[in-house]
Amino acid sequence: MVTMWEERAADKRNRIDDSIPPEWKIQNLPTDDSVLDFPKRSGLLSDHELTITQSTASDLVKKLAQGELKAVDVTIAFCKRAALAHQLVNCCLEFFPEAAIAQAKELDAYYEKHKKPGLETSMGYVSWLGKYDTTESVLVTLLRKAGAIFYTKTSVPQTLMVCETVNNIIGRTVNPRNKNWSCGGSSGGEGAMVGIRGGVIGVGTDIGGSIRVPSAFNFLYGIRPSHGRMPYAGMANSMEGQETVHSVVGPMAHSAEDLKLFLTSVLAEELWKYDPKVVPMPWRQAEEDAVKSKLHSGGLTLGYYSCDGVVLPHPPILRGIEKVVSTLTQNGHSVHPWTPYKHDFGHNLINNIYAADGSTDVLHNINASGEPSIPNIKDLLNPDKGQINMNELWDVHLKKWNYQSEYLDKWREVEGQLGKELDAIIAPITATAAIRHNQFRYYGYASVINLLDFTSVVVPVTFADKSVDVKKADYQPLGQLDATVQAEYDPEAYHGAPVAVQVIGRRLTEEKTLAIAQEIGRLLGNTVTP
């Protein structure tokens, strides 16, 4: 017997399938584990369309502004590639190419008449992906104003609260590089879509790693801005109104430059006049320039840690940190060990915040349709604990504030010892390379940074390599969770999986932290996807 929720989900799947024009359908789906290169050999995209979709957003914007490209051609190219992406890795929840192409035609007509893009900023006619509410969010309004064209909403996990992308509507989204690996989550459909270049910049939200984990698993750059920098008003969300730890919105892309393009374009719209939570802080070019000037005199001063004291990362991640540290050191930067401060405390505190309502909100939404919970939900949201009351919540707020203050104290303490400013901290963003399905257990590397509300930029570093990333012989578990995570490591299964680090700056340091991330990517040679 088919129950109601299953019928509704099947109907939705059919509607997504129907939104793909027949001429964009793949006749023989590949059976390879990796589908990353399939678009190139599909025969469905012309060489010109392949060139467009392999470009950076910054380049596309320039060519559109000069009239070398037409908005409609760019839009069709990305819509086609996005259609392939959905058929290959199952990543779309909405696909609406016709509306996008119609909008692109209007923009081209404007250009024909005025010989300029005409809009206030030159974000251009590039493709944008995101999860949006039925009523238009402030971000979408501002991006449209900047000339952005929307053609899809990508998949997210049920509840948004886990770092793999699986729901009961379209099932699981897989990693374009290997269908046995997760694309990450919660903005995992977006990570997979940008990873396979069905979009050039993606938009995600992050309350515990949901921008950064998909970026890491798809070899992308991604930024979790601090709360108050980017507009969240009018967006749909899980656990709406929960404000002890704020979800934030930010971009994922193939280069740090494209992340900057997104941030500067949105900030140019004076978004604080639209969203009351946004700080009136335009792009501070001087902060970025200060980093660039350090590159030419004295170098950067950075901290790093490989293990947070709770869960030891897998060998590929440890090697990724080492690679970044040695690359920086060889290039004259000064890199110092950072002692993670009470990350076990921070990890527990934020988990309690996620569960502050005893999961009432999440369970209400799951139960409303009768669908079952996806795996891992129960790990994260523990309804048995019940709700905390108002005075307990206020106590949690004080604990959070004290923890944040103590972390700043440590930062200043280290600066005192070094006699100079500590520019950022390099750390793992996950304990594993792009993970096998249903294995994501530990959120602490990402979520403690959310609790601190620090700015964090993910930089792709390398790929797991079975010939060097061997299991540690002398490994001693730090605890049960650590043992479970470490037991998952299998050099063969993870061979080739993307490895990333995060670059962590103090609160609201987007310009500075992004500039440092850009330099690290440049030194690693990872400025475009291999």
Add this chain to the structure above:
Amino acid sequence: MVTMWEERAADKRNRIDDSIPPEWKIQNLPTDDSVLDFPKRSGLLSDHELTITQSTASDLVKKLAQGELKAVDVTIAFCKRAALAHQLVNCCLEFFPEAAIAQAKELDAYYEKHKKPGLETSMGYVSWLGKYDTTESVLVTLLRKAGAIFYTKTSVPQTLMVCETVNNIIGRTVNPRNKNWSCGGSSGGEGAMVGIRGGVIGVGTDIGGSIRVPSAFNFLYGIRPSHGRMPYAGMANSMEGQETVHSVVGPMAHSAEDLKLFLTSVLAEELWKYDPKVVPMPWRQAEEDAVKSKLHSGGLTLGYYSCDGVVLPHPPILRGIEKVVSTLTQNGHSVHPWTPYKHDFGHNLINNIYAADGSTDVLHNINASGEPSIPNIKDLLNPDKGQINMNELWDVHLKKWNYQSEYLDKWREVEGQLGKELDAIIAPITATAAIRHNQFRYYGYASVINLLDFTSVVVPVTFADKSVDVKKADYQPLGQLDATVQAEYDPEAYHGAPVAVQVIGRRLTEEKTLAIAQEIGRLLGNTVTP
């Protein structure tokens, strides 16, 4: 029978009295209603000390930096005058002149040796007043670093949650201009102290008017910065951890320039590296300069309202608004009526936020000693409603965010109609001039601005005048609360009471809003206390 809490309060009163040196005691306390001029005729301060205590902070800082004044002389002058203030209006909860004088001597010794104040910024050795925790707050640490000297903690009402200053420890603090009027609250001891020039700049906190109401009632300038601009870390507070509406800290003084001196001095210390809630935003001189440049070309564009639709202000306040509007118009500025947007909704919402825990926290603290509640507490905090649960709180957060967003929409809408930027809004800060005791009923003029987290600066305007501020003949009550407030008006009783307005800017617009307030004060001729 004397109960325990009464003994403890009496002991505290004795200790405050003992902290005043015998030679600073007033032999014959005046019986006049107004004691504002008593320090001048007391014979206890020399002419030099009177000159010092009548100065602005900005002037004192300059003279200290040039060696024309000694820190110890400035400190003694203010300590003396503060001692008189306490005896006259009952405003201190702590007084520690010896420690202050010792600190001043150290600063003078440094100056002798180096011929400069020596500290990073030149806040100087001026006197600061405030309510501080037993552990030193970030603000106090930063002010000390800037050379500030502390010599008293002033009185606040039980719970901090009302706008008159009365507690069971030292009783009631009265207004130096007339003992029948309130000094305002919650930072009312501070308002009275600065009003009588026992201090040159005072520090208050504001979650519903607690900086602005004492400023208004004592004919002072006062600023409620938006949340995140000034450091609150490490301060004691009522209802700690309540973060739906944040209490903020800010200065009160006799001029807008002195408010700026406070803000720039604190911001110079990079406080965001100490307090995680502070936005990394130095003083933005360009924002202030933009206002000044408008003064020379085109003028300011301002909105104003006299009544928020809930409670009609008394005649002196209505006249105060008219005076500001006509003065601005006569000086070439463009002033437009602003329609208050759903202030009744905002006022109710913030009252529900104050009471979100069913007053558990406040009642726990009252009951801990067995002391009774002060009047008005029950009006504001309604324990009968009980606590709201976590999902109800999240719903309140959404309502607040929506309300803030809608208010920004209105602001942009008006800008669209005017075809230019709306620089600020002029409004009443209270419904009454400095109020008679136990009559403060309506917090909405102040508290809705807290809910919006807008920047607000109080500007002293004029004084109630029985010859012109007659009762409105055609008055029709807007409701029960309005009728109660209006019935309190008595032209005779309020004659001479300070009248103020607030200048309201969008969130985090301290530079701009302060510059506008300064200009209004200049046009009114109220740059120093008459």
